[in-house]
Amino acid sequence: MSMLLEVSGVSVSFDGFRAINNLSINFAPAELRAIIGPNGAGKTTFMDIVTGKTKPDSGTVIWGERNISLLGMSESQIARIGIGRKFQKPTVFEEQTVRQNLAMALKNPRGPFAVLMHRKTVANGQRIEEVAEEIGLTASLTRRAGELSHGQKQWLEIGMLLAQEPRLLLVDEPAAGMTVEEREKTTDILKRAAQTRAVVVVEHDMEFVRRLDCKVTVLHEGAVLAEGKLDSVTSNPKVIEVYLGRADA
Amino acid sequence: MNRTFTAQNPSVLWFLAALSLFTITVTLLSEATGVGLISTSFVKVLGKTLCLCLVALAMDVVWGYCGILSLGHFAFFGIGGYAVGMWLMYARTEGIVLESLSGQVIPSTPQEITDAIGNQIFGVVGSSEFPLIWGFADSLFLQLAMVVLIPGLLALVFGWLAFRSRVTGVYLSILTQAMTLALALYLFQNDSGLRGNNGLSGLQNIPGYENTPQSTISIVFFLASALALALGYLFFAWVVSGKMGSVVKGIRDNEARVRFLGYHVESYKLFIFTITAIVAGIAGALYYPQAGIINPGEIAPIASIYLAVWVAIGGRGRLYGAVIGAALVSLLSSWFTGGGAPNINMGFYTVRWTDWWLVLLGFSFVAVTLFFPKGIGGLFDYLVRKPR
Ligand SMILES: Nc1ncnc2c1ncn2[C@@H]1O[C@H](COP(=O)(O)OP(=O)(O)O)[C@@H](O)[C@H]1O
Ligand SMILES: [Mg+2]
Numbered sequence: 001m002s003m004l005l006e007v008s009g010v011s012v013s014f015d016g017f018r019a020i021n022n023l024s025i026n027f028a029p030a031e032l033r034a035i036i037g038p039n040g041a042g043k044t045t046f047m048d049i050v051t052g053k054t055k056p057d058s059g060t061v062i063w064g065e066r067n068i069s070l071l072g073m074s075e076s077q078i079a080r081i082g083i084g085r086k087f088q089k090p091t092v093f094e095e096q097t098v099r100q101n102l103a104m105a106l107k108n109p110r111g112p113f114a115v116l117m118h119r120k121t122v123a124n125g126q127r128i129e130e131v132a133e134e135i136g137l138t139a140s141l142t143r144r145a146g147e148l149s150h151g152q153k154q155w156l157e158i159g160m161l162l163a164q165e166p167r168l169l170l171v172d173e174p175a176a177g178m179t180v181e182e183r184e185k186t187t188d189i190l191k192r193a194a195q196t197r198a199v200v201v202v203e204h205d206m207e208f209v210r211r212l213d214c215k216v217t218v219l220h221e222g223a224v225l226a227e228g229k230l231d232s233v234t235s236n237p238k239v240i241e242v243y244l245g246r247a248d249a
Numbered sequence: 250m251n252r253t254f255t256a257q258n259p260s261v262l263w264f265l266a267a268l269s270l271f272t273i274t275v276t277l278l279s280e281a282t283g284v285g286l287i288s289t290s291f292v293k294v295l296g297k298t299l300c301l302c303l304v305a306l307a308m309d310v311v312w313g314y315c316g317i318l319s320l321g322h323f324a325f326f327g328i329g330g331y332a333v334g335m336w337l338m339y340a341r342t343e344g345i346v347l348e349s350l351s352g353q354v355i356p357s358t359p360q361e362i363t364d365a366i367g368n369q370i371f372g373v374v375g376s377s378e379f380p381l382i383w384g385f386a387d388s389l390f391l392q393l394a395m396v397v398l399i400p401g402l403l404a405l406v407f408g409w410l411a412f413r414s415r416v417t418g419v420y421l422s423i424l425t426q427a428m429t430l431a432l433a434l435y436l437f438q439n440d441s442g443l444r445g446n447n448g449l450s451g452l453q454n455i456p457g458y459e460n461t462p463q464s465t466i467s468i469v470f471f472l473a474s475a476l477a478l479a480l481g482y483l484f485f486a487w488v489v490s491g492k493m494g495s496v497v498k499g500i501r502d503n504e505a506r507v508r509f510l511g512y513h514v515e516s517y518k519l520f521i522f523t524i525t526a527i528v529a530g531i532a533g534a535l536y537y538p539q540a541g542i543i544n545p546g547e548i549a550p551i552a553s554i555y556l557a558v559w560v561a562i563g564g565r566g567r568l569y570g571a572v573i574g575a576a577l578v579s580l581l582s583s584w585f586t587g588g589g590a591p592n593i594n595m596g597f598y599t600v601r602w603t604d605w606w607l608v609l610l611g612f613s614f615v616a617v618t619l620f621f622p623k624g625i626g627g628l629f630d631y632l633v634r635k636p637r
Contacts (some may be wrong), residue, residue: 006598017255051509053505074508074512074513075505075508075509076508076509076510076511076512076513079508079509079510079511080511084509087506091503091505091506092506093495093498093499093502093503093506094502095498095502096498097497100495103492103495104492104495104496104499104507104510105510110511110512110513111513111516112493112516112517115492115493115496115512116488116492116493118491118492118493162395164510164511236312
């Protein structure tokens with residue numbers, strides 16, 4: 001099977017500290033993948049590299065059937081090519097309504113003049129309703145995003161990703177600060193999303209990862225430590241050492 | 250602009266109604282209609298104030314909505330004034346020169362006429378040559394095009410360089426201050442081609458209307474300023490509503506998020522920076538014929554800072570806030586500094602408002618920033634409960 005995203009031999013240093021160390025990791029077009037690893041393992045930095053926020057010192061990041069390199073592209077180009085990203089801290093536009101947040105994310109022309117001349121259409125309205133339904137915010141469409149609960153903000157941000165219709169979703173710690181029910185709902189949303197596209201979820205919480213029931217990649221000191229089913233990686237002695245040997249895990 | 254646009258922005262209708270009422274009242278009470286309750290010089294003050302409101306609107310869009318604290322937008326205002334001032338000064342001097350030469354037995358050559366005009370205009374800086382930049386000064390149409398083109402192009406080039414390098418926040422503010430300072434310093438030079446610190450003067454005399462009384466001219470400019478403000482308000486209200494408004498406010502609140510949604514943030518900033526610069530230029534072009542004179546001091550860095558203070562006091566991120574702030578503070582400023590406010594004699598010390606006005610303004614600014622971050626415009630939130 002040809003890969004959707006191929007990251008090979010990528011390294012990046014911050015002031016001499018190697019946050020990502022010769023990392024290679026691949027994702028298929030429609031797969032759900034969990035990335036786990038202790039704090040500081042480089043999970044967020046990996047997403048920064050894929051989305052163009054951080055330029056790696058070496059290595060390649062290749063996208064899609066036409067094997068396009070993402071390294072020369074800007075953040076907005078990478079987003080338009082089909083990679084959506086949810087940040088670790090929920091970042092929605094708090095001053096604006098849920099509907100406006102979703103409308104902004106909706107897959108439509110992104111240039112200033114197209115946006116200036118943009119008119120509301122029935123099709124867009126339906127898309128917004130669909131996404132709102134999916135993330136359970138139908139009743140909150142006209143509320144200011146700032147009034148939402150923490151969990152709802154996380155869902156809204158996931159909804160914004162869905163509205164973008166990306167081929168790859170990078171989701172950084174979606175369950176942080178969520179109640180148990182909220183976590184369950186979040187896994188459901190992510191699993192459904194992964195039926196038609198690749199979804200990569202970074203998470204600390206093992207119970208959450210277990211519910212996702214997918215292939216797991218363990219990152220440690222900027223490189224892949226182990227990969228496979230959750231049960232097999234958690235019984236891996238190297239993984240046990242990393243997790244038990246560190247207080248913050 | 251359809252029904253939904255005004256339905257979503259009820260403040261636009263309220264604003265236009267209030268502006269119309271104000272404009273009609275002033276016109277009827279002016280000397281132009283013979284009533285004369287409002288003096289010609291005060292009509293000019295009000296007309297100028299409307300222009301300041303227009304440039305404040307531009308400032309509000311670039312700062313209040315898009316989050317770019319430009320401290321250089323008054324430079325664009327000044328450029329607009331200079332552009333129209335060049336035609337006003339050239340055409341009027343040409344008229345005077347032609348008249349004084351008309352009695353001669355031997356008709357003057359075109360070169361002699363040009364030299365005489367140049368001598369009149371540039372005598373104060375010890376020159377009589379027309380600098381290159383006056384090449385179009387004889388054409389009203391081309392100079393009016395300059396009002397739009399020069400601020401637009403300058404903003405485009407400056408913004409492209411700054412935004413492309415992702416200069417943001419206080420660094421961008423400093424850069425814009427440097428821009429307006431550089432422009433002012435350049436214009437202060439005698440060989441700048443724009444009469445150094447003398448600037449351009451006599452701009453209140455409109456060529457071709459020498460016999461029209463100032464009472465009429467002042468009302469015409471007042472009405473033109475009101476119209477420009479109304480159109481500017483509608484235009485900006487349209488820009489900051491709808492999806493463009495969402496993106497622009499999104500850039501203000503979280504630039505990175507907008508980028509990861511696939512929007513090229515730099516293009517949006519450049520668009521907003523440039524259209525607001527153009528509107529500032531138009532406001533300046535209407536202001537200076539009412540002021541009568543423009544000199545490089547007008548675009549000193551402090552002028553752009555005042556602009557930000559007006560918008561902050563009026564309430565940024567709402568268009569009527571900018572208008573209220575600009576009108577109130579600039580009118581109060583001329584009242585206090587123009588000797589309108591009586592000095593307070595406390596026996597041991599006399600508070601002279603010409604000296605103390607800036608202190609008062611500074612305190613007001615600090616107080617608003619600390620206690621009413623939404624500015625005066627924020628008071629309207631208590632009047633109108635927004636439907637949720
Ligand atoms: N911009 C940066 N500058 C300096 N160090 C950074 C930067 N970004 C991340 N790091 C460092 O790189 C390491 C990996 O960080 P991160 O990717 O955020 O880890 P994780 O998300 O797995 O917890 C950490 O030690 C962090 O301090
Ligand atoms: Mg992280």
